[in-house]
Amino acid sequence: MGLNFEIVARDRATRARAGRLHTPHGVVETPTFMPVGTAGTVKGMTQEHLEQLGVQMLLANTYHLYLRPGHEIIRELGGLHRFMAWPHPILTDSGGFQVMSLKGLGRVTEDGVYFRSHLDGSLHFFSPEKAVEVQLALGADIIMTFDECVEYPASHETLLRATKLTGRWARRAKEFYETRNAKLEMQNSKRISDDGFRASALASGPQSPVPSPALFGIVQGGTDQALRRQSVEEIVGIGFEGYALGGFSVGEPKTEMYETVAYTADQLPEDRPRYLMGVGTPEDLGECVARGVDLFDCVMPTRNARNACVFTSQGKLIVKNARYATDEKPLDPQCECFVCRRYTRSYLRHLFLAGEILAGILATYHNLYFYLDSVRRMRQAIVFGNFERNYSRVRAGL
Amino acid sequence: MGLNFEIVARDRATRARAGRLHTPHGVVETPTFMPVGTAGTVKGMTQEHLEQLGVQMLLANTYHLYLRPGHEIIRELGGLHRFMAWPHPILTDSGGFQVMSLKGLGRVTEDGVYFRSHLDGSLHFFSPEKAVEVQLALGADIIMTFDECVEYPASHETLLRATKLTGRWARRAKEFYETRNAKLEMQNSKRISDDGFRASALASGPQSPVPSPALFGIVQGGTDQALRRQSVEEIVGIGFEGYALGGFSVGEPKTEMYETVAYTADQLPEDRPRYLMGVGTPEDLGECVARGVDLFDCVMPTRNARNACVFTSQGKLIVKNARYATDEKPLDPQCECFVCRRYTRSYLRHLFLAGEILAGILATYHNLYFYLDSVRRMRQAIVFGNFERNYSRVRAGL
Numbered sequence: 001m002g003l004n005f006e007i008v009a010r011d012r013a014t015r016a017r018a019g020r021l022h023t024p025h026g027v028v029e030t031p032t033f034m035p036v037g038t039a040g041t042v043k044g045m046t047q048e049h050l051e052q053l054g055v056q057m058l059l060a061n062t063y064h065l066y067l068r069p070g071h072e073i074i075r076e077l078g079g080l081h082r083f084m085a086w087p088h089p090i091l092t093d094s095g096g097f098q099v100m101s102l103k104g105l106g107r108v109t110e111d112g113v114y115f116r117s118h119l120d121g122s123l124h125f126f127s128p129e130k131a132v133e134v135q136l137a138l139g140a141d142i143i144m145t146f147d148e149c150v151e152y153p154a155s156h157e158t159l160l161r162a163t164k165l166t167g168r169w170a171r172r173a174k175e176f177y178e179t180r181n182a183k184l185e186m187q188n189s190k191r192i193s194d195d196g197f198r199a200s201a202l203a204s205g206p207q208s209p210v211p212s213p214a215l216f217g218i219v220q221g222g223t224d225q226a227l228r229r230q231s232v233e234e235i236v237g238i239g240f241e242g243y244a245l246g247g248f249s250v251g252e253p254k255t256e257m258y259e260t261v262a263y264t265a266d267q268l269p270e271d272r273p274r275y276l277m278g279v280g281t282p283e284d285l286g287e288c289v290a291r292g293v294d295l296f297d298c299v300m301p302t303r304n305a306r307n308a309c310v311f312t313s314q315g316k317l318i319v320k321n322a323r324y325a326t327d328e329k330p331l332d333p334q335c336e337c338f339v340c341r342r343y344t345r346s347y348l349r350h351l352f353l354a355g356e357i358l359a360g361i362l363a364t365y366h367n368l369y370f371y372l373d374s375v376r377r378m379r380q381a382i383v384f385g386n387f388e389r390n391y392s393r394v395r396a397g398l
Numbered sequence: 399m400g401l402n403f404e405i406v407a408r409d410r411a412t413r414a415r416a417g418r419l420h421t422p423h424g425v426v427e428t429p430t431f432m433p434v435g436t437a438g439t440v441k442g443m444t445q446e447h448l449e450q451l452g453v454q455m456l457l458a459n460t461y462h463l464y465l466r467p468g469h470e471i472i473r474e475l476g477g478l479h480r481f482m483a484w485p486h487p488i489l490t491d492s493g494g495f496q497v498m499s500l501k502g503l504g505r506v507t508e509d510g511v512y513f514r515s516h517l518d519g520s521l522h523f524f525s526p527e528k529a530v531e532v533q534l535a536l537g538a539d540i541i542m543t544f545d546e547c548v549e550y551p552a553s554h555e556t557l558l559r560a561t562k563l564t565g566r567w568a569r570r571a572k573e574f575y576e577t578r579n580a581k582l583e584m585q586n587s588k589r590i591s592d593d594g595f596r597a598s599a600l601a602s603g604p605q606s607p608v609p610s611p612a613l614f615g616i617v618q619g620g621t622d623q624a625l626r627r628q629s630v631e632e633i634v635g636i637g638f639e640g641y642a643l644g645g646f647s648v649g650e651p652k653t654e655m656y657e658t659v660a661y662t663a664d665q666l667p668e669d670r671p672r673y674l675m676g677v678g679t680p681e682d683l684g685e686c687v688a689r690g691v692d693l694f695d696c697v698m699p700t701r702n703a704r705n706a707c708v709f710t711s712q713g714k715l716i717v718k719n720a721r722y723a724t725d726e727k728p729l730d731p732q733c734e735c736f737v738c739r740r741y742t743r744s745y746l747r748h749l750f751l752a753g754e755i756l757a758g759i760l761a762t763y764h765n766l767y768f769y770l771d772s773v774r775r776m777r778q779a780i781v782f783g784n785f786e787r788n789y790s791r792v793r794a795g796l
Contacts, residue, residue: 039748039752040748041749041754043755044759046756047740064752068751069747069751073723076724077726077744083742083745085741085745326474338446342445343483344481346467346471346475347481347483350437350438350467350481354437354439356439356441357439358442
């Protein structure tokens, strides 16, 4: 396995663990939350803001970048890190979720998915191989296999079919990925030997070929434990550098989600990172860290922010509400982010009502701070051995 | 005069001067450019960005803040500085330009202007007195008299009528302002004497009553030099703490603007700040600093930025253009702003095409940096005695 993942601490009372994930662009301390940078930007944030927030890894959407500006252009410009001026870790999704959810026009076949662009209606095709190819062009640190994600509720038949298909696609993605890697290695070694006496220096130095991205497999199966078990067996059997829990937060009740996450995580290899895709609320993060999840992503903090919904230590706050018209308190009096140290609810409310760009900027920064700080405190608690106490506090406060 | 203005250096070859304007919220080194914060925010910028840019004074629009959130609310919240968390100097315009330009529904009478809100069509009335009252509630450092601004071209009759009306309104504004100040002083001295033995400490300490804003008069008269002279005589006769050159950049040819600015500025008192309203391009700034102007404001750097038009040392650049699709250069290779140190034209182009918030943020920051840096260099050159050389370079480069 190319992706070094160490577990540095385990909680005694829960399944929570603190780890260090070594990627080509730096170490990610887990558990961590990845802000969503759909089109190569986290909406409303500068990369300087993200660094100030302590963002360790970003998620970018393969589907969006494939359509615009195009993965070939990004490859030509040296990859996504360079294109978006983000020299830290990036994970790209496979596009599977988007091609199936953004347009009702998608058609799933054994080979892959036909879908129409949400930008101009043009017809496109994604297969497991194509998804890997596009992601290799983007050049993230972690890339995902192409899966079929099913909404809740779904019939057992639908779930079974999608889970089986996800398994077959995962195998094809892995094979394609390995063939591509072998080719790349041959090219690299050829380049090094062509380079004469500099070869040994290059091979060990900082200019040595960038390792290819780590490929993560995705487990499906809805809330059906038997299907989840079969999916884990199949995906782990193929073998990936990390495992994602897909198909959550698609409409199922919270208790079922937490139970199935726990059940699924328990069967995944201890020594590999676990990524719960598209989840969730601040409460979900605490609950799922306790169930052994290492990585999260979700549009909730950023999308809610743009709709004037902010997360605070006292719960959600809709800052557009008339009651905040003359409220001089910060969004969250307990928060230490720059927004809460400087700006008032009354000012934020005014900015939202006036449709000002600054509204989204300030609310997004605050929400991301809330999420990142929250998960950072969980990690600290795991390391210091007081996660359960901290986690109950988190649960009670939200 | 309450507003201390020192001239620290004069250029030998031109009318350019470098000064220091002491306001209740700090010193403004002139010449300077004021970014426009229409609704209490410079679109796309955090206040932290503005501080980083070295913005010395902001302009805010009385018309917009009067309509939303309302001047009474801002007064209740401690004034505009506190409301928008900007503890540095602020200048508010009088609303005259907006009530006449935003809606064709305005009706000018001797008493004032009836106009409809651009937000909900509701009917409002602004008079010279009302404009001062609203601005006092906002509590800026510098406030403006209510004037009638005429578009170019206009008949001599129209210009004459508007210039005369502006004069009569200026007198009413001054009288109202003085009456309000006298009342305020009485209240302050009463509060201090009620406060017993703390009175002397309070009167001299940092908690002493905030000085009332300085009132600037506005000279009109289009490009008619005789009218400009009459207007200067009348407005200077009334007596203000600073003088604005209004009615420029309304469609007149550049050469006429420069000539009339020079003619008008020459007749204004040497020892008072001169403010050229709503001007202009980077070239205009150089030309008009050379003609003796101290203060500028304009929406051009911020509005253009949001439309993908950026200012560079090589001229304007429309970053949406296809030619920048794979251009890895910064917006301006000569620029040292954080945007140019980190982001490429290709990335900016992508952000604009994708309609991402970050596009406006980065382009706005860069354009403001370009304007502010440009004027800062002019000031430096005036102080160092090489303005003419520097100024010719600026003129040639743009």
